[in-house]
Amino acid sequence: MYHKLSLGRIKMSSKFFKGFCAGMISCCLLTFIVFLVESAMKSKDNQIPAMPQEIDSTVNLNDIPDSELFKKKYENIVALIEKCYLNVDDIEAEEVVDGMYQGMLEALGDKYADYYTPEEYKEFQESYTGKYCGIGAMVMQNSKTGEMVITNPFEGAPAAKAGAKAGDIIVKIEDKSTAEMSLDDAVALMKGEEGTDVKVELNRDGKMINLVITREQVDVPTVSHEMIEETDIGYIYVSAFDEVTVKQFREALNDVNDKGAKGIIIDVRNNGGGRLDSVIEMLDMILADGMIMYTETRNGIDEEYVATGEESYDKPIAVLINEYSASASEVFAGCIQDRKKGTIVGTTSYGKGVVQSLYPLMGVADGSAIKITTSKYYTPLGRNIDGKGITPDVEVEYDEAKTEKVGEQYIDTQLKKAIEVIESK
Numbered sequence: 001m002y003h004k005l006s007l008g009r010i011k012m013s014s015k016f017f018k019g020f021c022a023g024m025i026s027c028c029l030l031t032f033i034v035f036l037v038e039s040a041m042k043s044k045d046n047q048i049p050a051m052p053q054e055i056d057s058t059v060n061l062n063d064i065p066d067s068e069l070f071k072k073k074y075e076n077i078v079a080l081i082e083k084c085y086l087n088v089d090d091i092e093a094e095e096v097v098d099g100m101y102q103g104m105l106e107a108l109g110d111k112y113a114d115y116y117t118p119e120e121y122k123e124f125q126e127s128y129t130g131k132y133c134g135i136g137a138m139v140m141q142n143s144k145t146g147e148m149v150i151t152n153p154f155e156g157a158p159a160a161k162a163g164a165k166a167g168d169i170i171v172k173i174e175d176k177s178t179a180e181m182s183l184d185d186a187v188a189l190m191k192g193e194e195g196t197d198v199k200v201e202l203n204r205d206g207k208m209i210n211l212v213i214t215r216e217q218v219d220v221p222t223v224s225h226e227m228i229e230e231t232d233i234g235y236i237y238v239s240a241f242d243e244v245t246v247k248q249f250r251e252a253l254n255d256v257n258d259k260g261a262k263g264i265i266i267d268v269r270n271n272g273g274g275r276l277d278s279v280i281e282m283l284d285m286i287l288a289d290g291m292i293m294y295t296e297t298r299n300g301i302d303e304e305y306v307a308t309g310e311e312s313y314d315k316p317i318a319v320l321i322n323e324y325s326a327s328a329s330e331v332f333a334g335c336i337q338d339r340k341k342g343t344i345v346g347t348t349s350y351g352k353g354v355v356q357s358l359y360p361l362m363g364v365a366d367g368s369a370i371k372i373t374t375s376k377y378y379t380p381l382g383r384n385i386d387g388k389g390i391t392p393d394v395e396v397e398y399d400e401a402k403t404e405k406v407g408e409q410y411i412d413t414q415l416k417k418a419i420e421v422i423e424s425k
Contacts, residue, residue, distance in 0.1 A: 101368075110373050112356050118367035121360070128275060130242030134191040135159040135198065136218040139170065141183040148178045148186050150202075154221055162213040164202065171208070172201035191215070223248035227259050229407035233422050234261035235415075238282075241274025241328040246281045253285060253313070263316035263422035265415065266332075269346060273327025276355065280305050283335055286313040291380040292335050295355055302375050316425035317342030318418040321390060322398065326350035333390045334379035344392040345418045353377055353386030394421060 082088060098117055105113040116124055126132050136157020137150050148170040153160040170178050173189045190198055192215050202209045222245040225236040234256025238249065256264060283292050289309025295302045319333050319342055330349050336342045357374040360367070378384050396417045403412045411419070 101370075105370060105372070108372070112354065112371070112373050114371045116369045116371070121367055121369045124358075124369075128242055130220045130222055130240070130244035131217060132191060132220070133194045133215055133217050134187075135162075135164075135200075135213045135215060137164060139183070139187060139190075141186075146179065148181070148183065154218065157218050158213045158216050162211045163209070164200075164211060164213070165204065167204070168209070169203040170200055171203050172199075174199050219244045219248075221248065223252050225252035225256055226409075227256060227261065228265075228411075228419060229409050231419060231423070232260055232262045233419060234259070234264040235267065236264060237267040238271055238329075240271060241278040241282075241332075243275060243278065245274065245278050249282050250285060261315070263318070263425060264313075265318045265320060265418045265422065266342075267320040267415070268325050268329040268332060269320050269322040269414070270324045271326075271329040272324065272350075273329055273352065276328060276331070279328040279331050283332060284308055285311045286317070287335070287339060287341060288312045290339065293331055293377050293379060295375040295377045297375045313341075316422045318421045319344050320414055320418055321346040321349045321392060322414070323347055323350060323389075325390075327352045330385055330390050331377065331379075334383065334385060337390065337393065338380040338383070343394060343418075343421045344390060345394045345396060345421060346392050346414045347395060347397060348391050349385070349389040351385055351387045351389035353384045353388075 081091070085091070098115065102115040105115050136154040137159040138152035138154070140149055140151050141147070142149060150159065150164055150166060150168045150170065152166055153164045170186065172178060173181075173186060176189070178186055190200070190213075192198060194215055194217055196215050197212050198215060200211050200213060202211065220242065222240045222242050223236060223238050225234065227233070228235050234252075236249070236252045236256065238245065253264070280292055284307045287307040287309075289307050292305040292307055294304040317336065319336050321329065321333050321344060325333065325346075326349065330352060333344050333349065337344050353376055354373045355375045355377055356371050358369055358371045360369045376384050376386065394417055396414045399413045403410050404416070405411075
């Protein structure tokens with residue numbers, strides 16, 4: 001519930017004011033001593049390590065401002081806002097409170113640290129499973145016109161089954177016009193409980209079409225694959241490392257093998273990363289036994305990740321990367337490179353060599369959480385690529401003007417070089 005500040009000289013209720021002060025003071029003092037964890041949740045970039053029984057911390061109560069001073073400063077700031085701030089009637093008190101929590105994490109200087117409200121935390125968890133309950137379509141908003149366009153109705157998903165097609169413009173959702181709607185609001189309206197219906201009105205080349213779509217549990221496609229025309233090379237594109245990606249990658253790998261691929265190109269360009277456990281499982285499908293990577297916390301080596309050797313791919317591999325390949329993508333490419341399992345082609349990757357952990361806040365019933373950097377990761381040969389990136393074995397710039405069409409496929413300059421690498425093996 002939002003506590004709104006009204007116009008004029010405002011007095012916050014003593015219940016809210018005292019409770020908030022006490023909560024903030026406690027939070028400030030305790031957070032810097034120890035992060036209490038309700039459960040070991042999986043974050044975007046790492047499986048949460050078990051919390052140690054004792055924490056070796058250089059931060060203590062003496063480093064934190066006096067609680068009375070904190071309270072006085074807080075009261076002073078609130079009073080000045082109430083008395084002097086121009087847009088005081090537009091303030092949502094809950095947003096101000098969340099901003100204070102966020103400010104604590106920003107003060108760490110950790111660009112990957114974040115505070116999640118209960119709503120944001122729920123969305124975060126959903127987004128990195130690769131699963132959600134909705135209509136099963138990729139929707140984008142035209143930056144110039146504001147139109148909501150279905151760019152990819154997933155095969156076999158509710159939208160496609162109901163008749164939606166790529167290029168359809170969403171005009172209304174549940175009789176609400178999308179004209180002034182944000183993309184987030186539109187997506188939220190189309191999500192819902194499994195088995196429930198959502199009405200959408202579409203504009204297809206000037207013709208209005210009304211559909212009733214029954215929501216289902218949807219696995220977001222994060223892997224696509226095909227055989228490259230006029231070759232015997234399999235191409236696998238991985239857009240993210242989510243929970244569903246492991247199964248999709250295995251299916252893609254098996255399919256190109258069944259079609260006689262004599263080598264594969266794995267494309268992680270523009271892949272910003274994802275779950276560490278997913279990329280480990282995928283590398284385990286390719287590598288013989290041995291080191292995949294290891295992490296190091298402030299207290300030393302934390303965990304080693306090794307391939308089991310139960311599966312191994314014995315044909316040529318090329319991995320495509322670019323400056324937007326980050327995090328889990330760099331774990332993937334760095335391991336392939338260090339283990340000499342394949343050739344890295346493209347441009348130097350983003351350079352994210354640290355791991356974040358997500359901690360639900362203990363003793364807080366609202367379901368909020370924080371994400372902080374907890375370790376560095378190292379490739380099999382002991383490289384930490386933070387701020388440096390993975391340098392490709394074969395450096396090739398992307399040049400759209402030189403993209404060639406082969407049959408129904410478009411072969412860009414980097415992909416062309418990767419094909420040459422595989423064919424030379």
